[in-house]
Amino acid sequence: MQKRTLSFWEIWNMSFGFLGIQFGFALQNANTSRIFETLGAEVENIPILWIAAPVTGLVVQPIVGYFSDRTWTRLGRRRPYFLIGAILSSIALFIMPNSPALWVAAGTLWIMDASINISMEPFRAFVGDNLPTRQRTLGFAMQSFFIGTGAVIGSLLPYMFSNWFGVSNTAPAGEIPDSVKWSFYVGGVAFLSAVLWTVFKTKEYSPEELAAFEKTEKETRPERIEIQDTEKNIKKQFNTGLGMFLSGAIVSFLIYNYDLTKELYILFIGLLLVGILFIVASQLRKKKVQNGFTVILTDMINMPETMKQLAWVQFFSWFALFSLWIYTTPAVTGHVFGALDTTSELYNDSADWVTVMFTVYNGIAAAVAFLLPVLAGKTSNKFTHMIALVLGGLSLISIYFLSSKTGLLVLMIGVGVAWASILSIPYAMLSGSLPSAKMGYYMGVFNFFVVIPQIVAATVLGFLVKELFNNEPIYALIVGGFAMIISGLLTLRVKTNKRLNIDESAE
Missing domain, CATH: 1.10.287 (Helix Hairpins)
Structure with a gap:
C-alpha cells in the first residue's frame, strides 16, 4: 500500500498554516529585543530573557510529537494541535506589545513560544504522514516558502505602519511604539486565519492506513527496524x-x-x-x-544514525541563527549607526532597518525555496546545504565591516539562502530514516538540536559579550558566522541512504 501523490495545491493547502506561524515567529524574532530594551533590559541581560523560547521548545515539542502520534479525533491526528496552538499564540501576540513591565514581557514570550511550538511541531510530521518519500523535499520546500513569505510580511509590519501609514514609531520611555503594537495585532489575526485554512482544507490518513504504509515501508526498507x-x-x-x-x-x-x-x-x-x-x-x-x-x-537514545549526525549540523547552524536574532538589533543600532539611546529617533529608525534586513533575508528564503531541491537533485542534499551555510556564515561575519544600509541588505541575501536551506534540507535528509509511527515524536526530538544551541547561545554569548567583547554585540554575530561555516562543513559527514536521496530530490 502506497501513499498517493498529492497535487501542488494540496501540498500548498497543507503547508499554508506555516504562513501564520511565521508571522508569529517573525514578530517575535525582530521585535522582542526591542521590547525588552524599551522596558529597561540591559544589553548583556537580553539573552537570558530570550531563554524562555528555546527552553519551552525543548519541553513542548517532543511531548506534542509523542501525543500527536497517538491522537485521532474528528479533526484528525495533527490538526487539533495546529488549532489549539494557533488560538493561544494569537492571544499572546495581542498581549506582548502591551506588557506594562519587563517581567510581563518575558513571561508572555514564554507563553507565546510554547503556543507557537504546539502549532509548529506537528507540521513537520504532517509532511511525513501525508506525502510519499519522493515528494517530501517538495513538501518541506513549500513550508520554507511560506515561512519566508510570512516572515517577510511579519518583519516588515512595523516599518510599513510607521512609514506607509503614519503610525507613531516612537513612544515615551518604557512604552512600546504604536507601530509595533499594531504589527502584533495584525500578526495575531493572520496566525489564526492561516492555520484555520490548513485545518479545514486538508485531510489526514486514518491510523489503519498509516499502519499499512508503515508495514510496506518496513518490508522495503529493513534498516528501519526499531x-x-x-x-x-x-x-x-x-x-x-x-x-x-x-x-x-x-x-x-x-x-x-x-x-x-x-x-x-x-x-x-x-x-x-x-x-x-x-x-x-x-x-x-x-x-x-x-x-x-x-x-x-x-x-x-535510540535515534537513527542519520539523525545523530544531523544533530551536529543543526547545533552550529541554530547557534548562529540565535546570535542573529538576539544581537542584530543592538549590533546594527550601536556598531553600524552609533545609536545607543533607545528613545532617540536614530535608534528607532535603525531598529526599523533591522526589520527590513529580516524582511530581505526571509524574502530571499521564500524566493530560493524551490530552487534548493533542484540543486540538490543535480548534486546532493549535503553539498547544497554546505554551500548555503558557508554563504550565510560569511555574510554574518561581514556585517562588522559595513556602515551602509544598502550593504546590510546585500549581506542578508546570503543569510536568506542559508535560512531556506536550514528550514528544508535537514528535514528532507532526516524524514526517510524515521518510522512513520514515531514521525511526530522524532521530529520533536530533532527540535532538541534546534533548541539546545539556542540555550547555549543565550548563556554563553551573554557571558562573552560582557566579559570578553566589552559589551559590543557585533562580535557575537562574528562568532555566529563562524559557527554557521562549521555547520556547513559538518554536513559533508552525514551518511544517508543514496537511493533515498535520489527519490527525495525527484520532485
Whole structure:
C-alpha cells in the first residue's frame, strides 16, 4: 500500500498554516529585543530573557510529537494541535506589545513560544504522514516558502505602519511604539486565519492506513527496524544519564565556586536534570515498566544514525541563527549607526532597518525555496546545504565591516539562502530514516538540536559579550558566522541512504 501523490495545491493547502506561524515567529524574532530594551533590559541581560523560547521548545515539542502520534479525533491526528496552538499564540501576540513591565514581557514570550511550538511541531510530521518519500523535499520546500513569505510580511509590519501609514514609531520611555503594537495585532489575526485554512482544507490518513504504509515501508526498507529493548540498551541509557548528571553537577559547582556568570546555571543544571530523568527511566525499564515517560526517554537514545549526525549540523547552524536574532538589533543600532539611546529617533529608525534586513533575508528564503531541491537533485542534499551555510556564515561575519544600509541588505541575501536551506534540507535528509509511527515524536526530538544551541547561545554569548567583547554585540554575530561555516562543513559527514536521496530530490 502506497501513499498517493498529492497535487501542488494540496501540498500548498497543507503547508499554508506555516504562513501564520511565521508571522508569529517573525514578530517575535525582530521585535522582542526591542521590547525588552524599551522596558529597561540591559544589553548583556537580553539573552537570558530570550531563554524562555528555546527552553519551552525543548519541553513542548517532543511531548506534542509523542501525543500527536497517538491522537485521532474528528479533526484528525495533527490538526487539533495546529488549532489549539494557533488560538493561544494569537492571544499572546495581542498581549506582548502591551506588557506594562519587563517581567510581563518575558513571561508572555514564554507563553507565546510554547503556543507557537504546539502549532509548529506537528507540521513537520504532517509532511511525513501525508506525502510519499519522493515528494517530501517538495513538501518541506513549500513550508520554507511560506515561512519566508510570512516572515517577510511579519518583519516588515512595523516599518510599513510607521512609514506607509503614519503610525507613531516612537513612544515615551518604557512604552512600546504604536507601530509595533499594531504589527502584533495584525500578526495575531493572520496566525489564526492561516492555520484555520490548513485545518479545514486538508485531510489526514486514518491510523489503519498509516499502519499499512508503515508495514510496506518496513518490508522495503529493513534498516528501519526499531531497536529492541535489551539489557545492553538499558545500561547505555543509565550510563548516558550518569554522565550527564556528573557533568552538570561538576560544572555547576565550578560556576558557584568561582562566581561565574549565573546564566551558565541554566545550561548545566538542565544537563543535570536530564541525566536524572535518563537514570530514572533506565531503572523503570529494568522493572519492565513501559509508559509515555519511559518510551520518550528510551527512543531519545535510540535515534537513527542519520539523525545523530544531523544533530551536529543543526547545533552550529541554530547557534548562529540565535546570535542573529538576539544581537542584530543592538549590533546594527550601536556598531553600524552609533545609536545607543533607545528613545532617540536614530535608534528607532535603525531598529526599523533591522526589520527590513529580516524582511530581505526571509524574502530571499521564500524566493530560493524551490530552487534548493533542484540543486540538490543535480548534486546532493549535503553539498547544497554546505554551500548555503558557508554563504550565510560569511555574510554574518561581514556585517562588522559595513556602515551602509544598502550593504546590510546585500549581506542578508546570503543569510536568506542559508535560512531556506536550514528550514528544508535537514528535514528532507532526516524524514526517510524515521518510522512513520514515531514521525511526530522524532521530529520533536530533532527540535532538541534546534533548541539546545539556542540555550547555549543565550548563556554563553551573554557571558562573552560582557566579559570578553566589552559589551559590543557585533562580535557575537562574528562568532555566529563562524559557527554557521562549521555547520556547513559538518554536513559533508552525514551518511544517508543514496537511493533515498535520489527519490527525495525527484520532485
